[in-house]
Amino acid sequence: MSKIDIGIGEKDREKIAGGLKHLLADSYTLYLQTHNFHWNVTGPMFRELHLMFEEQYTELAEAVDDIAERIRTLGVPAPGTYQAFAQLSSIKEVAEIPPATDMVEILTRGHEQVVKTCREVLKSAQEGDDESTVALVSDRMRVHEKTAWMLRATSQ
Template sequence: MKKIDIGISESDREKIAGGLKHLLADSYTLYLQTHNFHWNVTGPLFRELHLMFEEQYTELAEAVDEIAERIRTLGVAAPGTYQAFAQLSSVEEVVEIPAAEDMVKILTKGHEQVIKTCREVLKSAQSGEDESTLALVSDRMQVHEKTAWMLRATSGN
């Protein structure tokens, strides 16, 4: 690859991209979890949750592409395997199919974890004066904060 000269040092680009890799892994894991719950939710809130989960996984599908492209823009390879995501993600994987109320709680926790990951990435982006990553991650954090709030409201917490 040709030398990248975008006003961010190579070490800062690598550090920022490293944080973005964690954000990508968290986001992809949450995407898979949300899609799984969309397929498998049952009970009296089926329709409401089925549709809400679809909105959420659709939004996450677009987000992972934006995050991966930002990593590539910084000159770093984006992770793209289940194995890489499993090693990088802080979102806990759920193997069983939980009850609908538990799905909401699990997804709330997942979104809250992504928010924490965003906060870490923001620190390195601020340090590296990377406004593009700051904007992307700040926007992502806002989406996850709102989604976590909506999920908490759904569960009455």
């Protein structure tokens, strides 16, 4: 592959991509949790939560692709294994099938964690003058902040 010359130095590209790897791992882990809860939710709010979780995991599936492609655009390999995601993610897997109310709480915390990860990536993207990553990460923050709000509103 030819040399990358997009106006962002190699060290900055690697640092930004490193942060994006964490964002990708968090997003993928949250995607898996959301899909798992979609399949396994039960109780009086079944239909509402089943449909909400489907909307959320569908959105996350597109997001992980966008994040991985940004990492590749910066010239760095994107992680793509469960092992790599487990090492990089700040979101821990849930082994059991929790009650629906706990699912909502777990996903709320997951979305809030992704927002925190976004904030870290945003700093390095701004320092590296990488407006494309800034735009991507800012968009992701808005989605996760809104989703966390909607999940919190469901549990009140």
